[in-house]
Amino acid sequence: MNPADPHLAKTRLLDFDAPSIVKLIEERGWADLPRYTRIGAIYDFVRNEIVFGYNRADDIPASEVLADGYGQCNTKGTLLMALLRGVGICNRLHGFTIHKALQRGVVPELVYPLAPSEILHSWVEVETDEGWVNLEGFILDTSFLQTLQQEFSYTDSLCGYGVGTECLSAPPVAWTGHDTYIQDNGIVHDFGTFEAPDEFYSEHCQSFGFVRDLLYRHVVRHWMNARVRAIRRGTLPRASRLGRPNHSHEETNSAA
Template structure:
């Protein structure tokens, strides 16, 4: 690793030189840890201290994600990359699209039909002693994921509510030195790896019309975040075609 290594460099989006990020890294003492534990500590922070939610855009800076205190795959990934580079860990972005079905239940049913069929997605690839590990399991915070697991306790495979996994009750989301995933089964297109999110978004942005972009930023995402908060509290809406959430099974039994 050299000073000019692009996989540890700051960028306008990966602005780990911002005072708020520098202060966080210093306060947490992450630089004193072993490389393995640095990755784990940063990963756990982004996974659980930054809640699952929807920011105003994918290409906001790491400092803005930290200030928001929430994010989704792309924005939480930006913060994860910035923090990893701040502690000297090499990382890169792997870009994809996922099918919009994965967001059903979070996207209101009224809006779902007009949502793009494919949604920009990414995960972070981090260099370890044994090679590159794919980190995607940080997207859903543990409280949100636990709500889905409790609600669909008899469900093995789930594509919806922000999850895309074939092992809902025990998805590989903990840092153990290898790959972590929580939305992998929703992937459609693979765009390959990029040194930084700046490069990715310069070539692959979410295609919204001007009006839809305004609606998303000012209305729809706030609606989605309200639904995320309800799901986190255990109030999971039914998706047509999926098994009833457990609490709705109970309501159906009581009504019959």
């Protein structure tokens, strides 16, 4: 392990030296596992033991995500990166925006029109023996995803409820050493790769506006989390309209 490698560096957000993260890595014995298994064990932890949900902001440290016990694409990605770096696995962030249609059904219909048309999104790229691998499939925990698979068993195409996929019945979300995806077909803009999330959020931030940001932090995200918990229990809040996002912006081919 090269401590000077920027893809292994500790940052404000990737605080893998925080006591809670150090303790978790030690208790799970991740550092002692073979490289492939080490990546998979941490990936599975973030995918299922840190359940899908909405934190107070995107740019929070990994230790805060761990303490919350839930997260979405950006915050779970920060935790995944920190844990992987804590055991010597190089990684980086790939930043995007996705169409807000992917959040329909989780965002209450009353406030859906107020949501920005594009939502800040990211996935983690991890360095393996075969090269860089894209990891996005960790966003939704299994219980949440299974409810959607049961409810929409008649189709493999879903854009909504935190999903953007053409293979809902068997999405590539399990760690196999290859790319994993669950929201990739809703991507609008591709911002490229960043050595750390700190760099990404210093250049890009979600443009809610002051009032909408306050509403999101203190009201809307709690409402969304209640809906997510209901879905995880098997109760699906209805969305008025689901479908493929209508991309009016520059497309990206990076998530093919």
